[in-house]
Amino acid sequence: MIILGLTGSIGMGKSTTAKLFAEAGVPVYDADATVHKVYEGEAVSAIEAAFPGTTAGGKVDRQRLSAQVVHDPAAMKRLEQIVHPMLRAHHEEFLTQAERSGAPVAVVDIPLLFETGGEKRVDAVLVVTATPEIQRERILARDNMTAEKLDAILARQLPDAEKRRRADFVVDTSYGLDPVRQRIRDILDEAARMPRRRP
Known part of the structure:
Protein backbone atom coordinates (compact mmCIF):
# COMPACT_ATOMS: atom_id res chain seq x y z
CA MET A 1 0.00 0.00 0.00
CA ILE A 2 1.26 3.47 -0.89
CA ILE A 3 0.75 6.23 1.70
CA LEU A 4 0.15 9.69 0.29
CA GLY A 5 0.76 12.60 2.66
CA LEU A 6 -1.79 15.33 1.95
CA THR A 7 -0.89 18.85 3.04
CA GLY A 8 -1.30 22.49 2.10
CA SER A 9 -1.45 25.91 3.68
CA ILE A 10 -4.62 27.30 5.26
CA GLY A 11 -7.40 28.13 2.78
CA MET A 12 -5.96 26.09 -0.09
CA GLY A 13 -8.80 23.52 -0.20
CA LYS A 14 -7.11 20.65 1.63
CA SER A 15 -10.24 19.47 3.47
CA THR A 16 -12.26 19.48 0.25
CA THR A 17 -9.51 17.53 -1.54
CA ALA A 18 -9.42 14.99 1.33
CA LYS A 19 -13.22 14.55 0.99
CA LEU A 20 -12.85 13.94 -2.75
CA PHE A 21 -10.25 11.22 -2.09
CA ALA A 22 -12.69 9.60 0.37
CA GLU A 23 -15.45 9.95 -2.25
CA ALA A 24 -13.16 8.05 -4.67
CA GLY A 25 -13.04 5.15 -2.16
CA VAL A 26 -9.61 5.93 -0.69
CA PRO A 27 -9.07 5.49 3.09
CA VAL A 28 -8.32 8.98 4.51
CA TYR A 29 -6.78 9.75 7.91
CA ASP A 30 -7.67 13.21 9.24
CA ALA A 31 -5.11 14.44 11.79
CA ASP A 32 -7.28 17.38 12.95
CA ALA A 33 -10.34 15.18 13.48
CA THR A 34 -8.19 12.76 15.50
CA VAL A 35 -7.01 15.61 17.77
CA HIS A 36 -10.68 16.53 18.35
CA LYS A 37 -11.43 12.90 19.19
CA VAL A 38 -8.66 12.55 21.81
CA TYR A 39 -9.57 15.98 23.25
CA GLU A 40 -13.06 14.61 23.87
CA GLY A 41 -11.90 11.26 25.24
CA GLU A 42 -8.64 9.66 26.26
CA ALA A 43 -6.55 12.87 26.66
CA VAL A 44 -8.96 14.76 28.93
CA SER A 45 -7.79 13.62 32.40
CA ALA A 46 -4.06 13.84 31.55
CA ILE A 47 -4.49 17.35 30.10
CA GLU A 48 -6.53 18.53 33.11
CA ALA A 49 -3.83 17.17 35.44
CA ALA A 50 -1.04 18.94 33.52
CA PHE A 51 -3.00 22.14 32.77
CA PRO A 52 -5.65 22.66 35.48
CA GLY A 53 -8.78 24.50 34.35
CA THR A 54 -8.44 23.64 30.66
CA THR A 55 -11.28 21.11 30.48
CA ALA A 56 -15.02 21.56 30.86
CA GLY A 57 -17.96 19.20 30.46
CA GLY A 58 -15.69 16.17 30.08
CA LYS A 59 -13.67 17.55 27.19
CA VAL A 60 -10.72 19.82 26.55
CA ASP A 61 -11.62 23.48 26.07
CA ARG A 62 -9.30 24.27 23.17
CA GLN A 63 -9.36 28.03 23.76
CA ARG A 64 -8.40 27.72 27.43
CA LEU A 65 -5.70 25.20 26.59
CA SER A 66 -4.35 27.36 23.79
CA ALA A 67 -4.17 30.35 26.16
CA GLN A 68 -1.96 28.31 28.52
CA VAL A 69 0.43 26.84 25.95
CA VAL A 70 0.60 29.12 22.92
CA HIS A 71 3.32 31.45 24.26
CA ASP A 72 5.07 28.89 26.45
CA PRO A 73 7.38 26.45 24.60
CA ALA A 74 7.86 24.26 27.72
CA ALA A 75 4.08 23.94 28.18
CA MET A 76 3.65 23.15 24.47
CA LYS A 77 6.28 20.40 24.83
CA ARG A 78 4.40 18.93 27.84
CA LEU A 79 1.16 18.95 25.86
CA GLU A 80 2.83 17.21 22.90
CA GLN A 81 4.24 14.52 25.23
CA ILE A 82 0.68 13.76 26.35
CA VAL A 83 -1.06 13.93 22.99
CA HIS A 84 1.47 12.68 20.42
CA PRO A 85 1.63 9.02 21.60
CA MET A 86 -2.21 8.89 21.48
CA LEU A 87 -2.26 10.38 17.97
CA ARG A 88 0.45 7.95 16.83
CA ALA A 89 -1.60 5.01 18.09
CA HIS A 90 -4.68 6.21 16.12
CA HIS A 91 -2.52 6.74 13.04
CA GLU A 92 -1.04 3.22 13.28
CA GLU A 93 -4.51 1.75 13.75
CA PHE A 94 -5.76 3.60 10.65
CA LEU A 95 -2.86 2.29 8.54
CA THR A 96 -3.40 -1.28 9.77
CA GLN A 97 -7.12 -1.12 8.85
CA ALA A 98 -6.37 0.47 5.44
CA GLU A 99 -3.77 -2.23 4.71
CA ARG A 100 -6.24 -4.97 5.74
CA SER A 101 -8.90 -3.50 3.45
CA GLY A 102 -6.60 -4.14 0.49
CA ALA A 103 -6.53 -0.46 -0.53
CA PRO A 104 -3.69 0.25 -3.00
CA VAL A 122 4.90 8.68 3.74
CA ASP A 123 5.69 7.39 0.24
CA ALA A 124 4.75 10.58 -1.61
CA VAL A 125 3.58 14.09 -0.76
CA LEU A 126 0.60 15.81 -2.33
CA VAL A 127 0.33 19.57 -1.84
CA VAL A 128 -2.97 21.39 -2.31
CA THR A 129 -2.62 24.93 -3.62
CA ALA A 130 -4.63 27.88 -4.96
CA THR A 131 -3.84 31.40 -6.08
CA PRO A 132 -2.89 33.80 -3.22
CA GLU A 133 -6.00 35.90 -4.02
CA ILE A 134 -8.35 32.93 -3.71
CA GLN A 135 -6.56 31.75 -0.56
CA ARG A 136 -7.00 35.13 1.20
CA GLU A 137 -10.59 35.44 0.05
CA ARG A 138 -11.49 31.97 1.41
CA ILE A 139 -9.81 32.52 4.77
CA LEU A 140 -11.06 36.04 5.40
CA ALA A 141 -14.62 34.80 4.73
CA ARG A 142 -14.35 32.56 7.85
CA ASP A 143 -15.89 33.62 11.15
CA ASN A 144 -13.52 35.32 13.61
CA MET A 145 -10.76 35.65 11.02
CA THR A 146 -8.83 38.88 10.62
CA ALA A 147 -5.97 39.85 8.31
CA GLU A 148 -3.64 39.95 11.38
CA LYS A 149 -4.67 36.47 12.49
CA LEU A 150 -4.18 35.18 8.96
CA ASP A 151 -0.67 36.66 8.74
CA ALA A 152 0.24 35.05 12.10
CA ILE A 153 -0.98 31.62 10.87
CA LEU A 154 0.87 31.95 7.56
CA ALA A 155 4.07 32.93 9.39
CA ARG A 156 4.03 29.51 11.15
CA GLN A 157 3.52 27.59 7.91
CA LEU A 158 6.12 26.77 5.29
CA PRO A 159 5.48 29.04 2.25
CA ASP A 160 3.24 27.56 -0.44
CA ALA A 161 5.96 27.83 -3.12
CA GLU A 162 8.36 25.80 -0.95
CA LYS A 163 5.69 23.14 -0.29
CA ARG A 164 4.99 22.85 -4.02
CA ARG A 165 8.72 22.56 -4.74
CA ARG A 166 9.02 19.61 -2.33
CA ALA A 167 5.81 17.87 -3.44
CA ARG A 183 -6.37 15.23 -10.98
CA ILE A 184 -7.15 12.84 -8.09
CA ARG A 185 -7.90 10.03 -10.58
CA ASP A 186 -4.56 10.66 -12.32
CA ILE A 187 -2.67 10.77 -9.00
CA LEU A 188 -4.25 7.50 -7.80
CA ASP A 189 -3.24 5.77 -11.05
CA GLU A 190 0.31 7.02 -10.72
CA ALA A 191 0.61 6.42 -6.95
CA ALA A 192 -0.56 2.81 -7.23
CA ARG A 193 2.46 2.11 -9.49
CA MET A 194 5.02 3.90 -7.30
CA PRO A 195 7.69 2.14 -5.26
CA ARG A 196 7.29 2.36 -1.49
CA ARG A 197 9.63 5.00 -0.04
CA ARG A 198 9.01 5.09 3.69
CA PRO A 199 11.31 3.07 5.97
Missing part, protein backbone atom coordinates in the same frame (compact mmCIF):
# COMPACT_ATOMS: atom_id res chain seq x y z
CA VAL A 105 -3.38 3.84 -1.71
CA ALA A 106 -4.19 5.51 1.63
CA VAL A 107 -4.16 9.27 2.29
CA VAL A 108 -3.00 10.88 5.53
CA ASP A 109 -4.23 14.47 5.83
CA ILE A 110 -1.64 16.28 7.98
CA PRO A 111 -1.71 20.11 7.97
CA LEU A 112 1.88 20.63 9.19
CA LEU A 113 3.39 17.67 7.31
CA PHE A 114 6.69 19.34 6.32
CA GLU A 115 6.90 21.40 9.49
CA THR A 116 6.83 18.22 11.62
CA GLY A 117 9.07 16.04 9.40
CA GLY A 118 6.06 13.91 8.42
CA GLU A 119 7.20 13.62 4.80
CA LYS A 120 9.68 10.94 5.98
CA ARG A 121 6.78 8.71 7.08
CA ASP A 168 5.49 14.77 -5.60
CA PHE A 169 2.01 15.86 -6.69
CA VAL A 170 0.28 19.26 -6.71
CA VAL A 171 -3.49 19.79 -6.82
CA ASP A 172 -4.69 23.30 -7.70
CA THR A 173 -8.16 24.02 -6.31
CA SER A 174 -8.50 27.48 -7.91
CA TYR A 175 -10.74 26.28 -10.74
CA GLY A 176 -13.55 24.30 -9.11
CA LEU A 177 -14.09 20.65 -8.20
CA ASP A 178 -14.16 18.88 -11.58
CA PRO A 179 -10.49 19.52 -12.41
CA VAL A 180 -9.62 18.39 -8.84
CA ARG A 181 -11.57 15.12 -9.27
CA GLN A 182 -9.76 14.46 -12.56
